Amino acid sequence: MFSRKTRRMDPSISARRPCAAAILALSASLVVAVYFAPSSAAAGTLGGRARLGQAIFQQRCITCHNKQPGDTSPFGPPNLNGIFRGPSPLTAKQATNIIENGKSTMPAFGSVLTRSDVDNLIAYLRTR
Ligand code: HEC
Numbered sequence: 001m002f003s004r005k006t007r008r009m010d011p012s013i014s015a016r017r018p019c020a021a022a023i024l025a026l027s028a029s030l031v032v033a034v035y036f037a038p039s040s041a042a043a044g045t046l047g048g049r050a051r052l053g054q055a056i057f058q059q060r061c062i063t064c065h066n067k068q069p070g071d072t073s074p075f076g077p078p079n080l081n082g083i084f085r086g087p088s089p090l091t092a093k094q095a096t097n098i099i100e101n102g103k104s105t106m107p108a109f110g111s112v113l114t115r116s117d118v119d120n121l122i123a124y125l126r127t128r
Contacts, residue, residue: 046124047123049119049120049123049124050123050126051124052117052120052124053119053120053121053122053123053124053125056113056117056121057124060112060113061080064076064077065077065079065080067079068081069081069082069128077106080125080128081128083095083125084126095122096115096118096119096122099113099118099121100113100118
């Protein structure tokens with residue numbers, strides 16, 4: 001009885017093979033698509049460094065620097081959106097110095113962040 005059942009199922013098994021091949025091809029193209037996906041903010045996702053910087057920013061900076069783009073209110077910590085653009089942009093060196101050593105009421109992060117963390121933060125701030 002078992003062998004008869006198996007024999008009857010045989011055609012359906014072979015009929016499923018093209019389906020398996022399609023799934024394999026689909027997952028392979030998905031892997032390729034993910035691997036070669038553009039890693040830019042334009043695609044809605046941030047690239048490696050900026051993504052790491054964003055995580056640090058949300059953990060350590062956003063409590064003070066939560067101003068939205070276009071907020072020019074003179075109160076509170078400065079708006080960091082677009083600080084590396086415009087007529088008087090901050091240089092990466094200046095930003096690194098402020099982040100590591102602090103400035104007035106902004107605390108110094110030189111002892112809690114590595115240089116690579118700071119570079120990642122700057123990569124993230126460049127996307128904003
Ligand atoms: C306790 C609040 C506070 C936190 C937390 C904080 N900042 Fe600041 N930040 C300030 C203040 C206040 C200033 C303005 C200092 C001044 O110019 O007197 C500032 C200035 C800056 C500037 C210079 C902006 C400019 O236009 O000159 C940068 C860059 C900056 N912060 C980045 C960061 C980053 C990155 C973090 C997180 C690692 C961070 N800050 C965390 C309060 C904060």
